[in-house]
Amino acid sequence: xxxxxxxxxxxxxxxxxxxxxxxxxxxxxxxxxxxxxxxxxxxxxxxxxxxxxxxxxxxxxxxxxxxxxxxxxxxxxxxxxxxxxxxxxxxxxxxxxxxxxxxxxxxxxxxxxxxxxxxxxxxxxxxxxxxxxxxxxxxxxxxxxxxxxxxxxxxxxxxxxxxxxxxxxxxxxxxxxxxxxxxxxxxxxxxxxxxxxxxxxxxxxxxxxxxxxxxxxxxxxxxxxxxxxxxxxxxxxxxxxxxxxxxxxxxxxxxxxxxxxxxxxxxxxxxxxxxxxxxxxxxxxxxxxxxxxxxxxxxxxxxxxxxxxxxxxxxxxxxxxxxxxxxxxxxxxxxxxxxxxxxxxxxx
Amino acid sequence: xxxxxxxxxxxxxxxxxxxxxxxxxxxxxxxxxxxxxxxxxxxxxxxxxxxxxxxxxxxxxxxxxxxxxxxxxxxxxxxxxxxxxxxxxxxxxxxxxxxxxxxxxxxxxxxxxxxxxxxxxxxxxxxxxxxxxxxxxxxxxxxxxxxxxxxxxxxxxxxxxxxxxxxxxxxxxxxxxxxxxxxxxxxxxxxxxxxxxxxxxxxxxxxxxxxxxxxxxxxxxxxxxxxxxxxxxxxxxxxxxxxxxxxxxxxxxxxxxxxxxxxxxxxxxxxxxxxxxxxxxxxxxxxxxxxxxxxxxxxxxxxxxxxxxxxxxxxxxxxxxxxxxxxxxxxxxxxxxxxxxxxxxxxx
DNA sequence: TTGAAAGCGCTAACAG
DNA sequence: CTGTTAGCGCTTTCAA
Numbered sequence: 001x002x003x004x005x006x007x008x009x010x011x012x013x014x015x016x017x018x019x020x021x022x023x024x025x026x027x028x029x030x031x032x033x034x035x036x037x038x039x040x041x042x043x044x045x046x047x048x049x050x051x052x053x054x055x056x057x058x059x060x061x062x063x064x065x066x067x068x069x070x071x072x073x074x075x076x077x078x079x080x081x082x083x084x085x086x087x088x089x090x091x092x093x094x095x096x097x098x099x100x101x102x103x104x105x106x107x108x109x110x111x112x113x114x115x116x117x118x119x120x121x122x123x124x125x126x127x128x129x130x131x132x133x134x135x136x137x138x139x140x141x142x143x144x145x146x147x148x149x150x151x152x153x154x155x156x157x158x159x160x161x162x163x164x165x166x167x168x169x170x171x172x173x174x175x176x177x178x179x180x181x182x183x184x185x186x187x188x189x190x191x192x193x194x195x196x197x198x199x200x201x202x203x204x205x206x207x208x209x210x211x212x213x214x215x216x217x218x219x220x221x222x223x224x225x226x227x228x229x230x231x232x233x234x235x236x237x238x239x240x241x242x243x244x245x246x247x248x249x250x251x252x253x254x255x256x257x258x259x260x261x262x263x264x265x266x267x268x269x270x271x272x273x274x275x276x277x278x279x280x281x282x283x284x285x286x287x288x289x290x291x292x293x294x295x296x297x298x299x300x301x302x303x304x305x306x307x308x309x310x311x312x313x314x315x316x317x318x319x320x321x322x323x324x325x326x327x328x329x330x331x332x333x334x335x336x337x338x339x340x341x342x343x344x345x346x347x348x
Numbered sequence: 349x350x351x352x353x354x355x356x357x358x359x360x361x362x363x364x365x366x367x368x369x370x371x372x373x374x375x376x377x378x379x380x381x382x383x384x385x386x387x388x389x390x391x392x393x394x395x396x397x398x399x400x401x402x403x404x405x406x407x408x409x410x411x412x413x414x415x416x417x418x419x420x421x422x423x424x425x426x427x428x429x430x431x432x433x434x435x436x437x438x439x440x441x442x443x444x445x446x447x448x449x450x451x452x453x454x455x456x457x458x459x460x461x462x463x464x465x466x467x468x469x470x471x472x473x474x475x476x477x478x479x480x481x482x483x484x485x486x487x488x489x490x491x492x493x494x495x496x497x498x499x500x501x502x503x504x505x506x507x508x509x510x511x512x513x514x515x516x517x518x519x520x521x522x523x524x525x526x527x528x529x530x531x532x533x534x535x536x537x538x539x540x541x542x543x544x545x546x547x548x549x550x551x552x553x554x555x556x557x558x559x560x561x562x563x564x565x566x567x568x569x570x571x572x573x574x575x576x577x578x579x580x581x582x583x584x585x586x587x588x589x590x591x592x593x594x595x596x597x598x599x600x601x602x603x604x605x606x607x608x609x610x611x612x613x614x615x616x617x618x619x620x621x622x623x624x625x626x627x628x629x630x631x632x633x634x635x636x637x638x639x640x641x642x643x644x645x646x647x648x649x650x651x652x653x654x655x656x657x658x659x660x661x662x663x664x665x666x667x668x669x670x671x672x673x674x675x676x677x678x679x680x681x682x683x684x685x686x687x688x689x690x691x692x693x694x695x696x
Numbered sequence: 697t698t699g700a701a702a703g704c705g706c707t708a709a710c711a712g
Numbered sequence: 713c714t715g716t717t718a719g720c721g722c723t724t725t726c727a728a
Contacts (some may be wrong), residue, residue, distance in 0.1 A: 005721060016699045021723060030697055052465040053404045054721035057704050062401060064445075064466075072431060076424040076628055083420060086448045090455065095462055097412075098446040100434045107438065114443055117400040118412075223633045251633065258635050280424055282629055285571045285599065287606050353705060364715045369707060378713055402705035405720050 004046040013042035024050065056119065065089055065096045065308060066115035068108065069126035072100040076280050077297050078128060081146065084301025085124060092309050094121070105136075112138045122308040130159050130192040146304040147297075149320055156307060156314060158300045158321040162192045165293040165325030166199025166246070167206075169274040172291065172327060173244035174207045176272060177335045182215035182242035184229050184252055189221065193248055196276065200246060215242050219252060226255020234263055234271075243272065243336035250275035250283045253290055253332075268334030278328050289330035296323045352394040361390035372398065404467065413437055413444045413656060414463035416456065417474035420448040424628050425645050426476060429494065432649025433472060440657050442469070453484075460486045470656040478507050478540045494652040495645075497668055504655060504662060506648045506669040510540045513641040513673030514547025514594070515554075517622040520639065520675060521592035522555045524620060525683045530563035530590035532577050532600055537569065541596055544624065548594060563590050567600060574603025582611055591620065591684035598623035598631045601638055601680075616682030626676050637678035644671045 010017045015035060022031055023039040042048075056062040067085060072078040082098070089096045097120060099111040115123060116138065123140055127133060127148035135150040145157035166183075173181050183200045186193050197216075204211055217232050219225030226247060233242055247253040253275035257267060265271050267288060275283055278294035300323050306312035314321070358365045363383060370379055371387040390396075404410040415433060420426040430446070437444045445468060447459040463471060464486065471488055475481060475496035483498040493505035514531075521529045531548045534541050545564075552559055565580050567573030574595060581590055595601040601623035605615060613619050615636055623631055623640035631638040648671050654660035662669070 003721095006723095007721080017722080018699060018724080019697090022698090025723085027723095032697065035697080049461060049465050051405075051467065051721055052462075053401060053410060053467050054704090055723075056401045057399075057405050057706085057720090058722045058724085060704075072427050072434070074427065074431075074628075076427070078427055079420050079422065079424070082446070083448060083450075086420070086446070090447070090458075095445050095447070095466060097443050098430070098434070099438070099443070100431060102431075110438075113397060114400075117397050118443060119399065119401050223635075251629065254633060279629065280422075281599065281627065282633075285602060285630075287571075351705095354707095355705080365706080366708085366716080367714060370714090373707085375707095380713065383713080399705055402720090403707075405704090405722085406706045406708085408720075 003051070004048040006048070006050065008046050009039065009043045009048045012046055013038045015039060060119065061121055062119050063094050064118065064120045065094050065305065066099070066111075066118070066120040066123040067096050067126065068099050068101060068111050068115070068123065069128065070101055070103045070108075071128040072098070075128045077277075077295065079280075080297035081126060081301040084298040084303075085146075085305040086301070088302045088305035088309070088311075092311060094309065108136055109138065112136060116140065124304050124308055125155075126304075129189050130162060130195075131189070132191060142308070144304045144308045146300055153318045156317065156319055156321070158303050158307075158323055160192075160295050160300070160325050161322040162195035162325065163199040163202070164322075165276065166196030167203040168199070168325070168327050169196075169246045169276065169293050170200050170203035171207075172274055172329075172333060173246065173272060174203065174209070176244070176333050178242075178244035178272060179209055179336070180212070180215065180240070180242045181209070181244045181246060182217065182233050184226060184233070184245055184247045184256065185216060185218045186221045186225065186248045186252070187218055196248060212240070214240060219255075221249055221252060223251050223255040223258065226252025227259045228255070230256040230259035234259055234265070244274070244333070245271065246274045246276075248276060250277045250279040250290060250292055253292070254282065254286065257286060268332050270337050272333040272336070274333060276325075283328070284330065286332070288332055291330045291332045292328050293325045294328050296325055299323050351399070352396040354396070354398065356394050357387065357391045357396045360394055361386045363387060408467065409469055410467050411442050412466065412468045413442050413653065414447070414459075414466070414468040414471040415444050415474065416447050416449060416459050416463070416471065417476065418449055418451045418456075419476040420446070423476045425625075425643065427628075428645035429474060429649040432646040432651075433494075433653040434649070436650045436653035436657070436659070440659060442657065456484055457486065460484060464488065472652050472656055473503075474652075477537050478510060478543075479537070480539060490656070492652045492656045494648055501666045504665065504667055504669070506651045506655075506671055508540075508643050508648070508673050509670040510543035510673065511547040511550070512670075513624065514544030515551040516547070516673070516675050517544075517594045517624065517641050518548050518551035519555075520622055520677075520681060521594065521620060522551065522557070524592070524681050526590075526592035526620060527557055527684070528560070528563065528588070528590045529557070529592045529594060530565065530581050532574060532581070532593055532595040532604065533564060533566045534569045534573065534596045534600070535566055544596060560588070562588060567603075569597055569600060571599050571603040571606065574600025575607045576603070578604040578607035582607055582613070592622070592681070593619065594622045594624075596624060598625045598627040598638060598640055601640070602630065602634065605634060616680050618685050620681040620684070622681060624673075631676070632678065634680070636680050639678045639680045640676050641673045642676050644673055647671050 101108040123143040126146040217229045219229035275292035283290040449456040471491040474494040565577045567577035626642035
């Protein structure tokens with residue numbers, strides 16, 4: 001049996017299609033209560049559900065949103081970001097088209113075209129790592145950039161506040177009494193790592209702690225890379241060796257765990273560690289569970305969708321919104337071993 | 349400036365809209381080459397892109413697919429499954445609506461209604477763990493169940509072949525020479541664990557190895573749970589203790605690692621371990637990297653989309669497709685310690 | 697308080 | 713080889 005149309009409801013209720021439309025869309029309140037009831041009953045009876053396609057053609061509003069992302073598949077973060085966007089869309093009665101381009105420019109172009117052809121009401125362009133990206137051609141005005149910023153501006157964007165996050169990580173270590181704090185950095189993701197490094201330096205300065213270049217090492221963003229970099233740190237002579245390590249991400253922090261274990265160092269008794277990302281099934285499952293800075297993926301997803309829908313007012317057409325990265329305290333931070341335990345008074 | 353319509357192209361090319369439609373859709377080859385060229389040029393010139401909405405209304409085919417899932421956000425597997433479905437959709441010129449219900453029945457009902465209103469051409473209903481689920485009402489005939497099976501049948505479905513996967517894990521251990529092989533089970537997910545257990549028993553039997561109930565222990569599906577269960581196994585007297593452990597999943601396998609380390613056991617020298625899931629950033633990042641059975645999420649996603657689109661012919665309207673779970677060999681399996689090293693000859 | 701009629705942009709019979 | 717006409721299912725003037 002075919003779908004019921006508005007005219008079926010009209011016939012069943014003995015009114016015109018106009019009236020049905022008016023009633024079902026709650027517009028034109030001057031329709032009599034009696035008629036409204038009849039219409040609703042008829043709609044129910046024939047199992048009527050309006051066709052979004054026909055409505056979209058007529059109103060030029062499809063109540064759909066396009067979400068283009070470069071890497072849904074290969075990162076465990078995607079889910080949270082999608083969930084945030086998804087929830088906000090649903091709460092506002094919108095459906096979302098999801099396209100994963102795998103980073104391929106041709107696919108991306110086709111996706112933008114297909115989404116435009118579908119007349120989506122808005123578009124979100126998401127990256128899986130905080131980056132500055134060239135804005136693809138054909139993106140409609142008002143597109144929101146999520147976890148990335150458009151080169152040269154022109155669009156609103158939301159990204160994690162990596163600078164503050166880095167500072168928060170270091171402050172946590174400072175508060176526990178550490179004075180020799182290393183930053184285990186990477187060069188794989190310039191934007192985020194640079195920002196976190198700035199936060200590291202700022203927090204050091206604000207605590208009156210000197211910056212020691214030997215405590216700033218790099219590796220690639222894997223457990224392997226973390227371990228290699230940590231080895232260099234732990235080979236330092238006792239009095240120059242860090243008592244706390246802030247890692248660019250959780251995976252590298254796992255490498256630090258491994259390096260520490262192989263030297264008989266126990267965490268957090270002999271070494272404190274703070275990660276970044278709060279990666280699902282990684283940070284919390286370590287032994288001991290890792291204290292880390294959470295990437296606010298869910299919040300970014302929700303924010304992006306809400307401003308895309310115009311539900312959340314955001315002044316500037318061209319502004320970057322910085323989303324706070326909250327600290328998640330677990331058990332990888334303790335006081336530094338032995339004598340250094342007394343917290344330093346700042347001098348500034 | 350507004351979108352160009354088909355009539356704009358027609359005017360520009362000096363033909364009728366019909367001709368434009370015919371040319372652009374590559375139908376009716378009797379249109380002259382000359383006209384075709386003019387039409388194409390005109391379309392290009394005015395920047396014409398057909399409206400999918402109008403076309404959908406007219407043809408009753410929207411070239412969109414609805415994908416409903418219960419848990420995108422909270423599992424790291426979702427990505428692979430989505431990617432598989434996504435890729436297949438794109439290759440066939442389809443766009444996918446993604447809805448995450450979070451397992452909420454009301455949201456699920458609304459999603460089904462909204463997707464039907466959008467007149468999606470097909471629907472996929474996905475679960476994030478291999479389960480038997482009551483089929484929600486309102487699902488269109490031909491809906492594909494992904495990683496779950498509908499209670500009472502009536503729909504096609506695709507699920508991992510957990511039984512064979514379990515057998516493969518045990519065979520790997522058998523091939524390495526192990527004779528006392530434990531199954532570290534769970535009761536959290538009845539379907540998958542039961543099937544893997546069957547595979548475990550079958551592989552044991554096929555190798556002529558006795559089943560020892562003491563080697564079948566359970567815990568909850570976390571590193572914690574795995575550790576607790578592993579402890580019980582490792583407390584067994586030397587001659588009854590397993591030399592190889594097949595774990596329900598990778599997270600529990602991590603718990604086995606922890607339990608082993610705390611007893612000074614080294615993997616794989618003193619104990620071999622096989623996981624299940626091949627969980628991103630978990631299995632491969634362990635020390636040593638974990639040998640495991642991969643859940644074929646990408647393949648299931650692709651399969652589901654292809655049969656939903658009718659691209660892949662599948663006979664039975666009501667059949668369950670079993671997807672192979674391939675083994676991923678890394679470094680957590682070695683020969684059993686000491687004397688038991690000689691592989692047993694089967695008797696059957 | 698309600699209905700008639702037009703039209704969103706496209707495709708598909710059918711005519712020429 | 714191409715154009716005319718109708719209509720997909722809805723909303724929205726405008727008129728009654």
